[in-house]
Amino acid sequence: MTEAIDATGLVKRFGQVTALDGLDLHVATGEVHGFLGPNGAGKTTTIRILLGLMRHNGGSVSLLGGNPWTEATALHRRLAYVPGDVTLWPTLTGGEVIDLLGRLRGGLDAKRKADLLERFQLDPRKKGRTYSKGNRQKVALIAALSSDVELLILDEPTSGLDPLMEEVFREVILEEKRRGDRTVLLSSHILAEVEALCDRLTIIRDGRTVETGTLTDLRHLTRTSIQAELAGPPDGLATLTGVHDFQLDHDRVRFDVDTEALEPALQKLVQVGVRSLVSQPPSLEELFLRQYQKADR
Amino acid sequence: MTGTGKLVRLILRRDRIVLPLWVVLLGLIPAGYVASFEGLFPTEAERVNYAQVSASNAGFVTLYGPLHGSSLGELVAWRAGFLPVLVALCALLTVIRHTRADEEAGRTELIGAAAVSRHAQLAAALITTCVAGVLLGAVLTAAMLGQGMPAMGSVAFGAEMALTGCAFAGVGAITAQLTSSARSARSIAVVALGVAFVLRVGGDVSALGNGSLSWLSWVSPLGWVQHLFPYGVNDWWPAVLTILFTIAAAGTAAVLLTRRDFGAGLLPARLGPASASFGSPFALAWHLHRGLLLGWTAGFALLGLIFGGVGGSVLDIASDNEGLSDIFARLGGSTALVDSYFAGTAGIVGLIAACYAVQATLRLRDEEQTGHAEAVLSTAVSRYTWAGTNLFFVLLGPAVVLTAEGLATGLAYPQGDLGAILAGTLVQLPAVWVLAALAVLAFGLIPRLSAVAWAPPALCLLILLVGQTLQLDQWFLDISPFTHVPHLPGGDATATPLIALTLLAALLTATGMAGLRRRNIPA
Numbered sequence: 040m041t042e043a044i045d046a047t048g049l050v051k052r053f054g055q056v057t058a059l060d061g062l063d064l065h066v067a068t069g070e071v072h073g074f075l076g077p078n079g080a081g082k083t084t085t086i087r088i089l090l091g092l093m094r095h096n097g098g099s100v101s102l103l104g105g106n107p108w109t110e111a112t113a114l115h116r117r118l119a120y121v122p123g124d125v126t127l128w129p130t131l132t133g134g135e136v137i138d139l140l141g142r143l144r145g146g147l148d149a150k151r152k153a154d155l156l157e158r159f160q161l162d163p164r165k166k167g168r169t170y171s172k173g174n175r176q177k178v179a180l181i182a183a184l185s186s187d188v189e190l191l192i193l194d195e196p197t198s199g200l201d202p203l204m205e206e207v208f209r210e211v212i213l214e215e216k217r218r219g220d221r222t223v224l225l226s227s228h229i230l231a232e233v234e235a236l237c238d239r240l241t242i243i244r245d246g247r248t249v250e251t252g253t254l255t256d257l258r259h260l261t262r263t264s265i266q267a268e269l270a271g272p273p274d275g276l277a278t279l280t281g282v283h284d285f286q287l288d289h290d291r292v293r294f295d296v297d298t299e300a301l302e303p304a305l306q307k308l309v310q311v312g313v314r315s316l317v318s319q320p321p322s323l324e325e326l327f328l329r330q331y332q333k334a335d336r
Numbered sequence: 337m338t339g340t341g342k343l344v345r346l347i348l349r350r351d352r353i354v355l356p357l358w359v360v361l362l363g364l365i366p367a368g369y370v371a372s373f374e375g376l377f378p379t380e381a382e383r384v385n386y387a388q389v390s391a392s393n394a395g396f397v398t399l400y401g402p403l404h405g406s407s408l409g410e411l412v413a414w415r416a417g418f419l420p421v422l423v424a425l426c427a428l429l430t431v432i433r434h435t436r437a438d439e440e441a442g443r444t445e446l447i448g449a450a451a452v453s454r455h456a457q458l459a460a461a462l463i464t465t466c467v468a469g470v471l472l473g474a475v476l477t478a479a480m481l482g483q484g485m486p487a488m489g490s491v492a493f494g495a496e497m498a499l500t501g502c503a504f505a506g507v508g509a510i511t512a513q514l515t516s517s518a519r520s521a522r523s524i525a526v527v528a529l530g531v532a533f534v535l536r537v538g539g540d541v542s543a544l545g546n547g548s549l550s551w552l553s554w555v556s557p558l559g560w561v562q563h564l565f566p567y568g569v570n571d572w573w574p575a576v577l578t579i580l581f582t583i584a585a586a587g588t589a590a591v592l593l594t595r596r597d598f599g600a601g602l603l604p605a606r607l608g609p610a611s612a613s614f615g616s617p618f619a620l621a622w623h624l625h626r627g628l629l630l631g632w633t634a635g636f637a638l639l640g641l642i643f644g645g646v647g648g649s650v651l652d653i654a655s656d657n658e659g660l661s662d663i664f665a666r667l668g669g670s671t672a673l674v675d676s677y678f679a680g681t682a683g684i685v686g687l688i689a690a691c692y693a694v695q696a697t698l699r700l701r702d703e704e705q706t707g708h709a710e711a712v713l714s715t716a717v718s719r720y721t722w723a724g725t726n727l728f729f730v731l732l733g734p735a736v737v738l739t740a741e742g743l744a745t746g747l748a749y750p751q752g753d754l755g756a757i758l759a760g761t762l763v764q765l766p767a768v769w770v771l772a773a774l775a776v777l778a779f780g781l782i783p784r785l786s787a788v789a790w791a792p793p794a795l796c797l798l799i800l801l802v803g804q805t806l807q808l809d810q811w812f813l814d815i816s817p818f819t820h821v822p823h824l825p826g827g828d829a830t831a832t833p834l835i836a837l838t839l840l841a842a843l844l845t846a847t848g849m850a851g852l853r854r855r856n857i858p859a
Contacts, residue, residue: 053856090714093856112718120714126707129517131623132608142615143715164607168516179711192714 043068043103043190043222050097051084058084060246066224071216073233073240074226081246082226083123086194090120103190116145119183123194125175127167133178134163140182152185158207172199184211191223212236262295264319270312279304339452343460347434358426359468363475366416370483373411394541394646401562402540409489409567418801420561421533423497424504427465428525431508434461437518439599455590462505462586469501489567496561499578503557506585513592515601523631530635532556534642541646557581617717621725624699632692632737640741643681644748647674675826678757683818685741686764687800689734690793693772696730701779701786704858719853734768760824766837767817773844780851783859
């Protein structure tokens with residue numbers, strides 16, 4: 040599989056501040072890739088380097104097989120970008136901005152634009168200065184999504200959108216994913232969104248890649264929560280390797296268990312006799328927090 | 337008015353450098369004139385002679401206003417006649433910066449949600465600006481007293497500047513209510529200042545001739561403050577008029593503020609087209625620059641009509657006054673006088689065109705800071721194309737406005753040679769380009785400090801205003817590219833300086849563009 044984005048050991052310094060410190064980001068063609076990190080981790084800087092707006096000081100980067108700095112214009116015909124903080128020209132209407140950006144990129148699909156305007160419920164006749172943050176975001180999203188491009192780079196695209204519109208956004212991205220030929224780099228804070236949409240994800244912190252892989256890969260690193268009602272006392276369960284935060288209240292137990300220790304723990308429960316069982320898979324939320332805590336230590 | 341005091345402190349904190357700078361600098365300029373006039377005209381007789389010639393010179397009256405005496409103080413106060421325009425400009429910009437600009441940026445929302453009354457922000461901006469104006473007046477008075485000038489006149493002189501500041505703070509407050517964008521508010525305010533200047537010039541120059549339009553000076557706040565005539569009659573009632581005007585303007589702004597919604601202007605937002613009829617970098621640049629270009633073209637045409645109209649009076653004065661025509665005959669006849677007048681106005685017009693060029697260049701920086709550049713450059717538009725399409729208007733815009741001014745001057749002065757007048761205006765273009773190119777250089781190499789692009793035009797203005805009066809060294813005058821432009825009509829038309837200035841502009845622009853290609857965006 041070819042790589043749409045291939046960045047290795049990326050370094051970017053602003054004066055004395057090091058924004059990116061050996062960041063790795065690999066996005067395969069056709070996948071939806073989540074790009075996670077706390078504020079100031081370097082997500083936007085990475086994206087700006089990918090767009091040829093900034094030049095990196097070290098490492099190597101290729102975008103759609105080309106050099107993002109020297110071949111910026113040619114590569115930009117093949118991608119669309121939604122910035123995190125969308126500002127519009129105050130005197131141009133939303134519809135005009137969508138058309139303008141589409142044409143500057145090399146053309147857009149009018150039917151697709153009309154369809155997206157309908158689904159995102161945007162009035163394209165309003166002037167840029169009168170739109171709310173969410174509506175400005177919609178303008179940039181529609182402009183990007185109605186272009187027929189290979190790569191979509193979305194920097195926190197749903198910030199400012201209401202939950203209904205977030206849902207519309209997810210549907211649209213899932214449709215793109217089903218087409219199979221579009222690559223999406225989705226930087227986000229909203230973990231449910233990443234969980235619902237992304238094939239693989241990269242977590243960064245302080246300009247470095249902390250973790251990368253599929254959701255399944257990363258879930259190996261996390262624990263499942265178990266609550267059970269038992270027929271008798273669960274002897275030896277509390278001391279089993281991989282079981283954490285064990286609580287016993289009469290016949291009810293609660294504990295977290297590492298993925299590797301799941302099987303022996305369940306066998307123990309079955310030996311005692313299980314009346315009811317609730318298991319919660321690790322959420323990305325948890326994964327996220329644990330990665331950050333790990334990096335803190 | 338809850339919270340006004342705290343907001344005044346916020347303004348002082350934000351403007352702690354700029355505000356004292358213009359207050360002190362503008363307040364001290366006239367003191368410099370005292371010594372230079374004493375040096376140039378040490379005797380009473382020489383001053384009388386100079387005053388006589390100057391008082392009837394329409395070019396001087398246009399720039400500095402009417403002159404009715406020959407005492408040292410009156411000459412200095414008259415020579416500082418352009419200062420009120422600068423004070424007014426500073427006052428306008430300060431008020432708009434702390435009202436509409438904050439509101440547009442969303443900061444007012446943050447403040448308005450606190451325990452702050454609706455009018456507090458407007459009141460704080462007005463109070464701070466008016467107090468700054470009064471302080472400027474006080475600095476000026478103190479400096480003049482320090483030069484041993486009469487007390488009453490010095491107070492009146494200070495009051496002239498203080499009142500100008502207050503009156504135009506009021507104008508700024510009104511324009512800040514009209515539209516939802518700070519940029520439009522600034523444009524409207526500067527146009528209002530231009531109209532006030534033009535009315536004053538029209539009235540004053542008419543007073544030199546038959547005086548049929550001399551009432552025009554009395555509908556302009558700039559005319560009122562100049563009729564205080566410091567060190568002369570020290571007339572105080574125009575001051576009362578100005579104070580009443582300031583109160584009325586502030587009151588109007590306060591009423592307009594309650595009549596509109598937060599964030600909105602008085603003019604309702606209208607719906608526009610749902611799709612664009614354009615889609616090229618050039619069309620986008622045209623969209624960004626057309627308002628600026630049309631506004632400046634209209635302003636320049638108006639300026640041309642005034643300067644051309646005044647040209648007729650210059651001719652009349654020369655032929656009416658026997659004593660003066662002797663002097664003019666020695667200078668080369670009345671034609672030479674009219675020629676030098678038009679050559680002089682062409683220099684002023686060129687400098688104003690340079691301000692337009694710098695403003696247009698800095699639109700690129702605006703586009704970068706607002707994030708629009710990022711959106712455009714993430715499409716298949718190269719940096720060169722993006723900047724180049726904008727620079728097309730930066731370079732050709734001044735040509736358009738200068739042509740408009742030259743044609744309008746020729747139209748209003750049919751006795752003259754249109755070709756010569758137009759040539760005198762258009763030769764300024766290479767000098768304008770040099771200042772624009774310096775702005776490109778700043779934008780390309782030191783983007784965060786792009787505002788220094790205003791320093792060269794400010795320096796050229798300073799050289800124009802004080803250069804000859806203070807008899808500064810030629811090397812200092814030579815810093816301004818406008819010094820090297822042929823003085824037409826009347827002077828020698830040499831192409832060498834024009835070619836040299838154009839090449840310099842090209843070199844600076846190319847360097848700036850190369851810097852832009854290599855740097856981070858946004859920087």
